Amino acid sequence: MSLETTCNEFARVLQGVKARKRYFFFRTIDPAATPHVFRHGQEHIMLGSNNYLGLANHPKVVEAAINALREYGTGVCSSRILTGTTSLHTRLERKLAEFKGMEDSIVFTTGFMTMMGTVTALTGPDDVIISDEMNHASIIDGCRLSKAETRVFRHRDLAHLEEVLAGCHPEVQKLVVTDGVFSMRGSIADLPGIKELTDRYDATLMVDDAHGTGVLGETGRGTLEHFGMEGEVDLICGTFSKTFGAVGGFTAANREVVDYLRHNSRPFLFSASSPPSVMASVLASLEIIEQEPERLIRLRRNTDFLKNGLIDLGFDVMDTLTPIIPILIGDDERTFQIVGQLEELGVITNAVVPPAVPAEASLIRVSVMADLSRSDLVKALELFEMVGRKVLVS
Ligand SMILES: Cc1ncc(COP(=O)(O)O)c(C=O)c1O
Numbered sequence: 316m317s318l319e320t321t322c323n324e325f326a327r328v329l330q331g332v333k334a335r336k337r338y339f340f341f342r343t344i345d346p347a348a349t350p351h352v353f354r355h356g357q358e359h360i361m362l363g364s365n366n367y368l369g370l371a372n373h374p375k376v377v378e379a380a381i382n383a384l385r386e387y388g389t390g391v392c393s394s395r396i397l398t399g400t401t402s403l404h405t406r407l408e409r410k411l412a413e414f415k416g417m418e419d420s421i422v423f424t425t426g427f428m429t430m431m432g433t434v435t436a437l438t439g440p441d442d443v444i445i446s447d448e449m450n451h452a453s454i455i456d457g458c459r460l461s462k463a464e465t466r467v468f469r470h471r472d473l474a475h476l477e478e479v480l481a482g483c484h485p486e487v488q489k490l491v492v493t494d495g496v497f498s499m500r501g502s503i504a505d506l507p508g509i510k511e512l513t514d515r516y517d518a519t520l521m522v523d524d525a526h527g528t529g530v531l532g533e534t535g536r537g538t539l540e541h542f543g544m545e546g547e548v549d550l551i552c553g554t555f556s557k558t559f560g561a562v563g564g565f566t567a568a569n570r571e572v573v574d575y576l577r578h579n580s581r582p583f584l585f586s587a588s589s590p591p592s593v594m595a596s597v598l599a600s601l602e603i604i605e606q607e608p609e610r611l612i613r614l615r616r617n618t619d620f621l622k623n624g625l626i627d628l629g630f631d632v633m634d635t636l637t638p639i640i641p642i643l644i645g646d647d648e649r650t651f652q653i654v655g656q657l658e659e660l661g662v663i664t665n666a667v668v669p670p671a672v673p674a675e676a677s678l679i680r681v682s683v684m685a686d687l688s689r690s691d692l693v694k695a696l697e698l699f700e701m702v703g704r705k706v707l708v709s
Contacts, residue, residue, distance in 0.1 A: 337651040339658070339666050348372065348560065350687045352663065359658070360691045362621075362681045363665045367530050367638050368610040369686035370600040371560025383595035390590045395422075396577070399588030407594045408565070410601055411553075414536060416545035417567035421576050424589045426554025429564030430523050431457040432582035433552060434492060436575070437519070438463035442488040445479050447471065447504065449497050451523060463490070470497075473508045480516040489516065495524035495538030495551075496531065499667055499680060501635030503531070506542050521550040529558025530637060535604050535611050559600045561593045614638055614685040617692060621683055624696040628703060638683040641667070643676065649706050650677040656702040662695050 316324075332338045344352045344359075348366035352359050370376050383403060393399035404422060412420040423429040434457030438444055442463040446454060449470045458465040466483075468476040476491070483489050491513050493504045506522065513520040524537045532540025537553070539545045550572065555563040566576060576583065603610070618638045625632055631643040644650040647668045654666040665680040672678060 336655060337648070339651065339654050342663075344663065346372075350684060350691055354658070354663070357661065359661045359663045360687070360695050361663050361684070362687075362695060363663045364684060365526070365557040365682055366560050366684055367558045367614055367682070368535075368560075368600075368604065369684055370529075370558065370603060370610075372686075373560070373600070373603055375603060376560060376596045376599045379599035380592040380596040383590075383592040387591035389592070391588045393588060394584060394586060395588045396584055401591050401594070403591045403594035403598065404588065407598050410598060411565050412567050414601060415539075415551050415553075415567040416536070417551060418570045419573040420565045420567035421573050421580075421583065422589065422594070423564045423566070423580075423583055424586055425562060426525055426552075426556055426564035427453040427456075428582035428586065429552050429554065429566055430454045431460065432580040433521065433550060433566045433576060434458060434490070435461045435582075436580035437521075437550075437572075438488075438490055442490065443483050445476065445483075445489060445491045445518070447493045447497075449500070450492060450494050451498055451525065454492050454494075454523060458492075471502065471505055473505060473512065476509065477512055477516075480512055480518060483516070485517075489513075489518035490521060491518045492521045492523070494526075495522045495528075496526035496637050496639065498526055498639065499672055499678070500633050500641045501526075501637040501639030502633070503527070503538060503541070503636050506538060506544055506548070510544065510547060519550070520548045521552065522548050523552045525552070525554040525564075526557055526637060526639060528553040529600075529604055530611075530614065534608065555593065555597050558604075559597045561596050561600070563589045563593055563597065610685045614683065617685060617687050618683045620689070621681065621692050621696070624692070625681075625699065628696065628700050630699070630703065633678075640681040640683065642679040642681060644678055644707075645675055647677045650679060652706045653702050654679055656706065657698055660698050660702070662698050 344354050348364045348371040352361045391399040408420045408422055430453035438461045440462040444458050444463050444465045446467050448467050466479045468479050527538035529535045531538050550568045552566045555561040622640050633641050650666050654664050667680045668677045
């Protein structure tokens, strides 16, 4: 098919979806990451933001960004390796390494680049990458770009992971990659089990903790803290676009690995450095996570309240243990209907349909924030009940 035909065909399908009012992407929402947002002038409760601890709008975080903007301007106009490394970048890398209990860390300009740039830099044609089937697209694309062979194991299936590991030549370098928290379902990887296998089969273990960081563990240090395994994996990655309320990402590892990435990861080397204001805001966010533990308590309280409320209403929230609450609907049409009707009534959620999830496993992705009030959650549950009855029961 020619490029023109492909695009025209796509445009036709898109037009049809929009005409049927089944299109819930690229919605303009202002301000976007606060408990209450505006869309077409109507106030909505936001249940679709990953600003879990409310740090994107925390006065100290905003102030830190403004101060850095005044001092450094809007950008550094260079890659990190040339003239784009400020003392804020290096301070943040040290702080993140400390936060994750690792020797060093490297900051990338986006989370996507972090995963893709870490996987591709560390693997070559003689290696094997072993990846959970539900891993994020940034890992999948890292596998595709890498010259290594990729083998996929069934989601959280340790027996299958072992079968794949056992099937690799003992001498081959193996990189096992898993999300810490799976972004669509909120489920947590069985890291103790995976670690036992990577030790036994002499494989390197990389964890993408985009959604665990700031959320799981006694002090919000992430999935490894949740399991009491800090410092026990080879590479731990994260993003700044969730709990930290900004944009960017990092990989923490031992000094040699991080130095290798600094000199070999192409998305790091050949793309511009993050604005210093972003570095300053993430530094401030890290401080607040330590200084204001009540935010994490509120997040957990809100998550439990909403999740239990949804379960009581009869919704299937799958196996989530995190502020990502998936509501399994199954078919796309009813998923879109519920998301659309909730939006009309003043609640923003996200429709997740294939290819983000397997066929017939479409879901409504609800994410919880610490700053949502009890009355926001009560109102949202009332609307879920009303819309659920209309769409699913009638
Ligand atoms: C598990 C996971 N990894 C990586 C990313 C990419 O991060 P970012 O959106 O910050 O580029 C995301 C973001 O959606 C994610 O959920």
